Amino acid sequence: PANASANLFVGNLSWNIDEEWLAREFEPFGEIVGCRIITDRDSGRSKGFGYVEFANAEDAAKALKEKKGSHLDGRELNVDFSQPKSDTPKERGNQRASKFGDSRSEPSSTLFIGNISFDATPDMLSETFSTYGTINRVSLPTDINSGAPKGFGYVEFSSIEEATAAIEGAAGTTIAGRPLRLDF
Template identity: 65%
Template sequence: LFVGSLSWNVDENWLRREFEHFGDIIGCRVITDRESGRSKGFGYVEFANADDAAKAKAEMHDFQLDGRPLNVDFSTPRDKPDQNARANKYGDKRSAPANTLFLGNLSFDCSNDGIQEIFAEYGNVTRVSLPTDRDTGALKGFGYVDFGTTEEATAALEALNGQDIEGRAIRIDYAAPR
């Protein structure tokens, strides 16, 4: 479930406590600003079973939490286009697993914060780097995301490779250590 309109006081433990009586929670995150560490005012609660999520959505939408009515909705899983189509066409081989991901085919409209927000759903993002042209400042169309662990990077790669971000199907691979 997507949970929006959260007070900045609500952390992951508080959010989990508010939802745990609806069923088995397998994931709970409050999305925070990377630099300040402050909540961005939304998060996600993932239930083991869809019926529990539906019950929680029905009862918790507009529920007053810390003085704010919650906006609760189903989080739409991103459709998975055929991730192997390009690899098969061009003979791409995946690099060895690492905690840094290479992102290719990025839209020039992407931002560090936007990429951070998307990838933070899969783990602790420690750095986002979107190289720019030295003269124009325009994005070069690729970037890197560092995670705390290789497992988090793998989860993001498997979920997001080939997904549409800012109108472009991004290509993700593990980045070779520099």
């Protein structure tokens, strides 16, 4: 398929499933070079999705075909290619939004963060969101005249997947006493 990649997104995982178990499930299809389950930073509990990376895309495609919709620990797996980073964010966003019926803005690698406390610093944002991936940039715009913070900001990740994980994982997070509002 056009969007084939060696990296698979695996969703709807039960909380019992750890990386070892996930890797075991996918090993029969080929050599696995990476496997991670995204966990909640505070509780350490699985967020119910993860990624399995194969050494080559053919094996990933085989695994996708066999595993999509199969049951693991009583739940039906949602398996998909983790979108490669080469095509444009807009196309990726469209594919993902149409597939998952997202009502949020189109996914992009940059998160919009609203309702930020005026006491928040870029470091606080980095710390909160670095769990979900590599942060390229944090920006907290200030008023041009007064220099006061405007109460919103942006965190740019190195991929859409990371930003998506952050928006799902950090929903409801509070910084300096205020719950953040997240969107793409």
